[in-house]
Amino acid sequence: MRVRGEWPNPVALRRGWSRAVARPWNRSRSDAHMRLVRGSPAFLTAAAETVLGLGASAVVSPPLMAGAQPLWRAAGFHPYVELTLLRTPVNGEHPGAGGVRMLGDNAWARVIEIDASAFGPMWKADLPALVEALRSTSDSALLGLDDPNARTLAGYAIAACAGGTGYLQRLAVDPAFQRRGLGRVLTRAAHNWARRRGAQTMILNTKPDNAGALALYQSEGYAVLPERLQLLRYPDALS
Numbered sequence: 001m002r003v004r005g006e007w008p009n010p011v012a013l014r015r016g017w018s019r020a021v022a023r024p025w026n027r028s029r030s031d032a033h034m035r036l037v038r039g040s041p042a043f044l045t046a047a048a049e050t051v052l053g054l055g056a057s058a059v060v061s062p063p064l065m066a067g068a069q070p071l072w073r074a075a076g077f078h079p080y081v082e083l084t085l086l087r088t089p090v091n092g093e094h095p096g097a098g099g100v101r102m103l104g105d106n107a108w109a110r111v112i113e114i115d116a117s118a119f120g121p122m123w124k125a126d127l128p129a130l131v132e133a134l135r136s137t138s139d140s141a142l143l144g145l146d147d148p149n150a151r152t153l154a155g156y157a158i159a160a161c162a163g164g165t166g167y168l169q170r171l172a173v174d175p176a177f178q179r180r181g182l183g184r185v186l187t188r189a190a191h192n193w194a195r196r197r198g199a200q201t202m203i204l205n206t207k208p209d210n211a212g213a214l215a216l217y218q219s220e221g222y223a224v225l226p227e228r229l230q231l232l233r234y235p236d237a238l239s
Contacts, residue, residue, distance in 0.1 A: 001013055001014070001015050001046055001047065001050045002014040002015065003050060003054075007024075007051075007054040007055055007056075008024045008055065009023075009128075010022065010023040010128050011023070011051070011054070013047045013050055013051070015039070015043055015046065015047075017038065017039070018038055018039030018040065018043040018047075019036075019037040019038055019039065020034055020035065020036045020037060020039060020043070020044065020047040021034070021035050021037065022034040022035075022047070022051045022056075022059065023128045023129065023132070024056070024126070024128070025060060025129075026121075026124050026125060026126045026129065027126055028121040028122075028124065029057075029121065029122070030055070030056060030057040030058075031056060031057055031058045031059070031060050031233075032051045032056035032058070032059045032060065033059075033060050033062070033129065034047065034048065034051065034059050034060070034061060034062075035062055035132075036071075036072075040071075041071055041072075041074035041075040042075070044071065044072065044075035044077075045075040045076050045234075048075065048076070048077075048234040058233055058234065058235065059077075059233070059234045060080060060231050060232070060233050060234075061077055061231055061232040061233070062231070063083050063205060063229035063230070063231055064229060064230055064231070064232065065227065065229060066227060066230075069230065069232065072232045073232065075234070076234055076235065077232035077233060077234045078232060078233055078234070078235075078236040079230055079232060079233075080230070080231045080232055080233035081207075081230070081231040082208060082228045082229070082230055082231075083205040083206065083207060083208070083228060083229040083230070083231070084205060084206055084207070084208045084214065084224055084228060084229075085203065085204075085205050085224070085225045085227060085228060085229055086203070086204050086205065086206070086214075086217050086218075086222040086223060086224055086225065087201055087202065087203050087222060087223060087225055088191075088201070088202050088217075088220070088221040088222040088223065089200065089201060089202075089221075090166060090191060090194060090195045090199045090200055090201060090202050092195070093192050093195060094188035094191050094192055094220075095188070096184070096185060096188055097185055097188035097189040097191075097192050098185075099145055099146065099148075099185065100143050100144065100145050100157075100185060100186060100189035101143070101144055101145075101146075102141060102142065102143065102144075103142040103143065103144040103153075103156065104142075107142070107144060107153060107156075108127060108130070110152070110153045111130065111142070111144075111153070111156045112125075112126065112127060112130065113174075114153065114154075114155060114156060114172050114173070114174045115130070115156075115170075115172045117172075117174055117175050117176075118172035118173060118174065118175060119172065123207075125170065130158070130170065133158045133160075133169040133170050134158050134160075134169070136160050136167070136169060137160040137161060137162040137167070138162070139160065139161045139162065139197055140158065140159065140160040140161070140169075141158070141159050141160075141193055142156065142157075142158055143156060143157045143158070143159060143186060143189055143190060143193065144156045144157075145182050145185055145186055145189075147177050147182075150177075154173060154174050154176075154177035154182055155171070155172060155173035155174060155177065155182045155183065155186055156170075156171070156172060156186070157170065157171040157172075157186040157187070157189065157190045158170040158171075159189075159190035159193050159194055160194075161193075161194045161197040161198070161199050164198060164199060164200045164201065165199060165200070165201050165202075165203060166190070166191070166193075166194025166195070166197070166199030166201065166202040166203070167194075167202070167203055167204065168187065168190045168191075168202060168203070168204035169204075171183060171186055171187065171190070171204075173186070183213075183216055184216060184219075184220065187216065187217065187220050188220070190202075191220075202222075204217065204222070205229050208228075
């Protein structure tokens with residue numbers, strides 16, 4: 001197995017034609033996140049074992065639909081966390097999205113701070129994870145919303161668009177500025193951004209027990225889909 005990069009920074013793993021990339025889950029946890037670019041179950045198992053050898057305590061897959069899971073399960077990955085999947089049609093421009101602006105690279109430090117405050121040690125995203133979300137498609141945007149009184153960035157959203165589908169990849173509001181409707185404004189701004197790029201559908205996911213987020217998205221027209229996404233883990237969480 002050829003490894004390019006130095007853990008705990010993101011690494012690329014290769015064996016012949018097969019390739020995977022891995023990064024730390026975040027700086028508070030020793031788990032790794034792995035994305036398979038191409039390869040067989042045997043390669044995926046070998047890549048996971050390699051990452052464990054680099055110091056990770058476990059390897060976690062991206063959120064996977066049921067149809068994408070057999071290869072990972074054949075590699076020895078087991079169900080770990082479920083996520084609720086939601087979808088809404090993109091029919092028109094949503095009002096009430098004013099004040100949202102495009103963010104540049106100089107905003108990353110504050111975005112990371114907001115994310116950590118909003119999601120906590122388990123689910124916070126460090127810079128590699130946020131950049132990965134932003135680069136998930138060739139057309140994406142980092143959107144921000146300032147608090148007019150504090151004159152600081154209060155929340156952000158990562159939106160992406162590909163093939164007529166928009167994705168709300170990530171959204172967080174600093175807890176100090178929550179319950180002011182900023183999450184709703186960012187949700188609408190992401191919807192409008194995707195619409196202008198030809199999206200006909202908007203998709204997002206969240207934890208099933210995140211009642212506040214579910215209530216917000218459903219009030220914005222999102223419907224919960226019957227199929228859930230799953231994160232798979234290697235080795236089994238019980239082993």
